[in-house]
Amino acid sequence: MRIAVVAPSCPLKREAAARVQAIAAERGDTELAIHPQCFLSEGHFAGPDQARLQALREVMADSSVEAVWFARGGYGSNRIAEAALADLPAAARGKTYMGYSDAGFLLAGLHKAGVDVAWGPMPQDVLRSGGEAAVTRALDWLVRRDRSVLEPALDRPAMAFNLTVLSNLLGTPLEPDFTGVDLLIEEVSEQLYRIDRTMFHVTASANVRGAARLRLGRVADILANDPEFGIDEAAIVEDWCARSGIPFGGRADIGHDAQNRVVPFARRSS
């Protein structure tokens, strides 16, 4: 399978690119086409908006590419997502798109457009401890649809988002329909008061309230709250679920880490 790697947010490290190329070569079933745009750098981003958009549009329109794998998160895919989704070429619809974190802006918009997307590890994750297993999990889904790499409790249509990304896409043209899905969220490097505030925002949404359940992935690297917030992240999420009438579905096996699992988004037909 030919998989294109582009970086709609921040640059991919050369070392990560080399290591995922080696993993793909060893598998024998995967050809990784790492777009040179992945290594561009302009301020915070992997090149200017126009360069990131052009690379993404290019691989989306390339009928020899069967999957698009977002290189890493960071920040910035939202800046080009709406333009990337305009007048989708037919070839863009026959692929799977994978990523997480900031790439959630694109997953949301692509899913809304009826395209196949999945939350899952990204090439830059190979640099994490245990990262080889993470990227192998991603490739096992993209190439072989190996269900053993899926989040283990996906017993109904699901979507997964970083909580802050979810909050920032509500009300934008990228917002998908959450009706009846299990909505999996995770977070990294936030204070608990921010998580509480974001949960207030997200659970006020009528669309989010239409979700079947809200499930909480890992909340990593919680930044110090001065004073101590008083309750932990699970209690915060359960509290806002109770306030908003969204059933809390317990914990989920996703997060900003090498254990992160794959969550294919509910298809429109399901």
Next chain:
Amino acid sequence: MRIAVVAPSCPLKREAAARVQAIAAERGDTELAIHPQCFLSEGHFAGPDQARLQALREVMADSSVEAVWFARGGYGSNRIAEAALADLPAAARGKTYMGYSDAGFLLAGLHKAGVDVAWGPMPQDVLRSGGEAAVTRALDWLVRRDRSVLEPALDRPAMAFNLTVLSNLLGTPLEPDFTGVDLLIEEVSEQLYRIDRTMFHVTASANVRGAARLRLGRVADILANDPEFGIDEAAIVEDWCARSGIPFGGRADIGHDAQNRVVPFARRSS
């Protein structure tokens, strides 16, 4: 004038309370009723939700109180705002409510309910360098409607919000109608990439796009962005204004500082 002080977010420092009491006493035109709830502490908050809500509802319903002055920001007024606004007693409507930062959740909801609110300095600000002038500015508006304390370029109906608070109240029951107003924003202690992301979110809103102009107050204590973001906060805001078709109205004289000025929200009748 009898002004009640309550703390819907975080606790007021005793030293701040004493200093604003002294300022009020010296004026001779102001009686400050600092509610004991201001000094409660539970985790992040000035007491549990129920205690903060009860104190707020109490002063709202007190017909001897002519204004309600929020003690300080921090985080937490959103947790009680919807309940505070339910079945508003008649006495709640005949007052002015003042605050900024996290108190913006209440300002938004109260304004939406047709009540008189103003962005302006809060009691805890007295502890800032130059803070005596700040709280005097607030009192000069509440007590004497002294127009010299207003943001100097209010030439049409206006509202003011902390940018992150604005983002988090969109889509909630607190969201007011921005049609035709000058929307003033400010920010504190955020990275530029977060400001960019929040501007993406806020300017995607059809309601915000109905504002007459967006004006940028001070953006203080910008946290390090690694790598450097590339453009500054004014360029970020101008960029999102251009993308979304909202006229950029230049800078505004508000912020998380002792120079912060008063912005009475547009009345429904105006």
